Amino acid sequence: MSRIWHSLRQTLLAVLCDRYAIVVMVGAVILYSFFYPAAYRHQVAGNLPVLVVDEDHSATSRELLRKLDSLRVAHVVGQPADLREARAQLEAGHAEGIVLIPANLERDILRGHPAKLVLLGNGAYLGRASWVLGSVADALGAFGREAAVTQAAFMGAPQAPPVTLVQRPLFNTQEGYGSAIVPGVAELIVHQTLLMGIGVLLGGRRLVLGRRLQFDLPTLTGMALGFGLIGLFGLFWYAGFTAWVQDYPRGGNPLGQLLGGTLFIAATVAFGLFVGSFFRTRERAFQYIIATSIPLFFLASLSWPAVMTPRPLVWLAQLLPTTSGINLMVRLNQMDASLAEVSRELITLAALLVLYGALALWRLHSPKGTEGIKS
Numbered sequence: 001m002s003r004i005w006h007s008l009r010q011t012l013l014a015v016l017c018d019r020y021a022i023v024v025m026v027g028a029v030i031l032y033s034f035f036y037p038a039a040y041r042h043q044v045a046g047n048l049p050v051l052v053v054d055e056d057h058s059a060t061s062r063e064l065l066r067k068l069d070s071l072r073v074a075h076v077v078g079q080p081a082d083l084r085e086a087r088a089q090l091e092a093g094h095a096e097g098i099v100l101i102p103a104n105l106e107r108d109i110l111r112g113h114p115a116k117l118v119l120l121g122n123g124a125y126l127g128r129a130s131w132v133l134g135s136v137a138d139a140l141g142a143f144g145r146e147a148a149v150t151q152a153a154f155m156g157a158p159q160a161p162p163v164t165l166v167q168r169p170l171f172n173t174q175e176g177y178g179s180a181i182v183p184g185v186a187e188l189i190v191h192q193t194l195l196m197g198i199g200v201l202l203g204g205r206r207l208v209l210g211r212r213l214q215f216d217l218p219t220l221t222g223m224a225l226g227f228g229l230i231g232l233f234g235l236f237w238y239a240g241f242t243a244w245v246q247d248y249p250r251g252g253n254p255l256g257q258l259l260g261g262t263l264f265i266a267a268t269v270a271f272g273l274f275v276g277s278f279f280r281t282r283e284r285a286f287q288y289i290i291a292t293s294i295p296l297f298f299l300a301s302l303s304w305p306a307v308m309t310p311r312p313l314v315w316l317a318q319l320l321p322t323t324s325g326i327n328l329m330v331r332l333n334q335m336d337a338s339l340a341e342v343s344r345e346l347i348t349l350a351a352l353l354v355l356y357g358a359l360a361l362w363r364l365h366s367p368k369g370t371e372g373i374k375s
Helices: 002-017 020-036 061-069 083-091 105-111 127-153 175-210 216-247 255-277 285-299 309-319 322-336 341-365
Strands: 050-055 074-078 097-101 118-121
Touching: 002 020, 002 175, 002 216, 020 175, 020 216, 050 061, 050 083, 061 074, 061 097, 061 105, 083 097, 083 285, 175 216, 175 255, 175 285, 175 322, 216 255, 216 322, 216 341, 255 322, 255 341, 285 322, 322 341
Parallel strands: 050 074, 050 097
Antiparallel strands: 097 118
């Protein structure tokens, strides 16, 4: 046991004394926790350009134009003469949406006839198109309710609808892009920085020795514990402090987070030791992270549904700790899931811990090995 604790202290000291390792495993985690979520502070896009084609040229259409231009999300940047010209500007990227006000809009409203408005959006950027279309549609809906009052002055008050739809988001209360993406990316940042730090230390040590690294079991256990403590610090820094400071959904099932997060970090450390055993230099760790970060996030199926992913990639993704770990932590922290509801992810992470733990032992363990990670 004393040798395990000695190896643990030696590993932590090696991280603290290696400027590359400390920057990657601790510095990058803290810096990212402030700078990355800051880009999504407002949660929604704002002041996006919209075109209005006014074929009515009435007092009613001008009032509608003023309402659209007062939106925070959208800003009217032009009034083309016809829909063809507006569409050309939309396809050229000069606007995110088009509102077509047809002729005789005011006349139809005053006569009690149904008036129609046309709303077109640019789907090249789904996030921006969604916010433009949604916000403009809300403004048009408010305008329609005011038009109903005008109609009532001429036609009599309309009968109220028997059912009113009220929509309230359950978890992402602001329906913001940041709340949907940042929590999952945070787990990926912890995973990647932990792997990079392990790779930097193993690759640097192997370069110095000029041979394949070998450790006895107590030394390897202490190393794994040291890396695991650093990984848990990063994981709960994001799940707790960063989520609180940036005001993202948080706080659901803390005991489940402790169990699931520990299992996620343990599987990540085992995976990192196995992968890092192949690095001959510390630079290989940086190359690995640059090449894999975006694919790992998409394979986690948090931003891209698994049903739209080829089945072989879905199966391959189950071999990565990030796939189960990201979904596990998001569900436990943001959605207050119970352990039973994330049992599949827990079992998968436990299996990966055994799998990569055995592979790491195969690559790094030797009864005669005594070379620890030194500063």
